[in-house]
Amino acid sequence: MDLVQKILEGDPRSAARLMTMIENGAAESVSILKSLYRHTGRAYVIGVTGPPGSGKSTLADGITGDLRQRGKTVGIVAVDPTSPFTGGAILADRIRMQRHSLDPGVFIRSMATRGHLGGLARSTNDVVDVLDAAGKEYVLIETVGVGQDEIEIVRSAHTNIVVAVPGMGDDIQAIKAGVMEIGDLFVVNKADRDGADKTVMEIEMTLHLGKETDAWRPKVLKTVAVKAEGVAEVTREILEHQAFLQQHEGQRRKGRERSYWVFFELLQERLTTRVIEQVASNGTLDRLIERIAARETDPYSAVEEVLKRAGL
Amino acid sequence: MDLVQKILEGDPRSAARLMTMIENGAAESVSILKSLYRHTGRAYVIGVTGPPGSGKSTLADGITGDLRQRGKTVGIVAVDPTSPFTGGAILADRIRMQRHSLDPGVFIRSMATRGHLGGLARSTNDVVDVLDAAGKEYVLIETVGVGQDEIEIVRSAHTNIVVAVPGMGDDIQAIKAGVMEIGDLFVVNKADRDGADKTVMEIEMTLHLGKETDAWRPKVLKTVAVKAEGVAEVTREILEHQAFLQQHEGQRRKGRERSYWVFFELLQERLTTRVIEQVASNGTLDRLIERIAARETDPYSAVEEVLKRAGL
Numbered sequence A, B: 001m002d003l004v005q006k007i008l009e010g011d012p013r014s015a016a017r018l019m020t021m022i023e024n025g026a027a028e029s030v031s032i033l034k035s036l037y038r039h040t041g042r043a044y045v046i047g048v049t050g051p052p053g054s055g056k057s058t059l060a061d062g063i064t065g066d067l068r069q070r071g072k073t074v075g076i077v078a079v080d081p082t083s084p085f086t087g088g089a090i091l092a093d094r095i096r097m098q099r100h101s102l103d104p105g106v107f108i109r110s111m112a113t114r115g116h117l118g119g120l121a122r123s124t125n126d127v128v129d130v131l132d133a134a135g136k137e138y139v140l141i142e143t144v145g146v147g148q149d150e151i152e153i154v155r156s157a158h159t160n161i162v163v164a165v166p167g168m169g170d171d172i173q174a175i176k177a178g179v180m181e182i183g184d185l186f187v188v189n190k191a192d193r194d195g196a197d198k199t200v201m202e203i204e205m206t207l208h209l210g211k212e213t214d215a216w217r218p219k220v221l222k223t224v225a226v227k228a229e230g231v232a233e234v235t236r237e238i239l240e241h242q243a244f245l246q247q248h249e250g251q252r253r254k255g256r257e258r259s260y261w262v263f264f265e266l267l268q269e270r271l272t273t274r275v276i277e278q279v280a281s282n283g284t285l286d287r288l289i290e291r292i293a294a295r296e297t298d299p300y301s302a303v304e305e306v307l308k309r310a311g312l
Helices: A002-008 A012-023 A028-037 A056-069 A088-100 A120-133 A148-154 A172-180 A196-209 A231-247 A250-281 A284-293 A299-309 B002-008 B012-023 B028-037 B056-069 B088-100 B120-133 B148-154 B172-180 B196-209 B231-247 B250-281 B284-293 B299-309
Strands: A044-050 A074-080 A106-112 A138-144 A159-164 A185-188 A219-222 B044-050 B074-080 B106-112 B138-144 B159-164 B185-188 B219-222
Touching: A002 A012, A002 A028, A002 A120, A012 A028, A012 A106, A012 A120, A028 A120, A028 B299, A044 A056, A044 A148, A056 A074, A056 A088, A056 A138, A056 A159, A056 A231, A074 A120, A106 A120, A120 A138, A120 A148, A120 A250, A138 A148, A159 A231, A185 A196, A185 A231, A196 A219, A219 A231, A231 A250, A250 A284, A250 A299, A250 B250, A250 B284, A250 B299, A284 A299, A284 B250, A299 B028, A299 B250, B002 B012, B002 B028, B002 B120, B012 B028, B012 B106, B012 B120, B028 B120, B044 B056, B044 B148, B056 B074, B056 B088, B056 B138, B056 B159, B056 B231, B074 B120, B106 B120, B120 B138, B120 B148, B120 B250, B138 B148, B159 B231, B185 B196, B185 B231, B196 B219, B219 B231, B231 B250, B250 B284, B250 B299, B284 B299
Parallel strands: A044 A138, A044 A159, A074 A106, A074 A138, A159 A185, A185 A219, B044 B138, B044 B159, B074 B106, B074 B138, B159 B185, B185 B219
Antiparallel strands: none
């Protein structure tokens, strides 16, 4: 339990050690996370989601710089869909972020899926909790966002930034659609390229199509993150949204939502693992799969059988 | 049970009706899927995965044309990360695919996540089974592929095609990494753009880094799908891979893997829903979430409590 104390004191090496345990699925991490949990809930969590090549890292880097200038401490979690094949993406992120690497007020962590099944949203949540307990006032989660999985990763953020770039081709509508509802703020990065205003307009149009469920009206901002153009305004808008949430009790609501998602992700993972282990241990799983493959039974009936055996 | 018979006879309207039931999560769909299941396992399933704007639809369109010329029937499942916000992506796909819309040998279906939680891999599997039972000889699954979720959608395909485009920027490594292991065939589309050969080389280098677990050596092909350049070779390579799998008992292995994933996805979904419903019905869920949000307990302890109550 020495590790708990050291993390609470903000020791980066201890935080990194726990994060590695979380990523490796080490059983000891659970008791430490349990002890840390009551010290969490203070960090303000910001999601940065966008398609490949949209400059999310550079933007996150800029926002981090702005927050540091305001005297705030920052944790960054970069979620990469990487694999045992290559650690390239992780390395690239670390290099890109080296501007802050000597600053003790910034902690950067890259998360990789490493091909393991699901659980990424859960382990990202855990890492955010570690940064929160370690006293980081802002935590940025950066994801390559197109699919449902990425949305789940940032679902629990207080402010979600969706990054687009001009001229992404036919599929832009699909991307926009998938992440549209989660956006509290939209950024068209690389706005010195042709078509930036068109992309801004397209996003604004899509926003107007959506129902207004909140008093908050998401803005669409233009940036050229590599030249730091427009980034300060993005940071200001984040802080504006934070103030808005505090005024409207939104921070409490988001906190409750976050608790639900964290609980849900963890329940799903633990439940499935538990039941799969049960049926695998006595050979039932193998027999079921053989019978499904041979069309002697169907997946629905097989799952019903397993649920029944588990008394559910 | 009239619907079962009509689907087996290949009636497109009946197939579409069942697919809508599957997408809406209608309970009646389960008994129909059970009856259909023993008529499945004959279709050859092809995954087409790539980042937004890579021209997956056009490529899938071209492959479909080639297969039709060889007298084969084709089903296409286009998975879009869309939302209640906009049906634009679905519409765009339908328009793009209209070349085949009057051909009774082709059935096209767009799947949307509609913001519902998970279950997309499961419902895609179900739709593939419907097309399989309806007698389609080839089924193409098209996904905007970057994250773990998309990989799960095509995990059960016999041949997986990974599509890239030249000059995608910094994040290309992340994309490649995430989908690298699933690729049986790599296509650099829009190969008339600058940097096509560099992208081919990069993919080949990454392939050489990977362990050779199979005797199959994935090729990297160049296409300009809008001009139909190189598409015939992609189709030939798919058929080559199919022949390879048949020779090496790979089709049986893939069939077994597919059975496992279908079972796993379904089990995960049903289990979580069942348990969440149980704890929600008596107010336990609300109390637990309140206690997590108030830091009176932590997510791990809460999940353990729920598992214990469920006798797991």
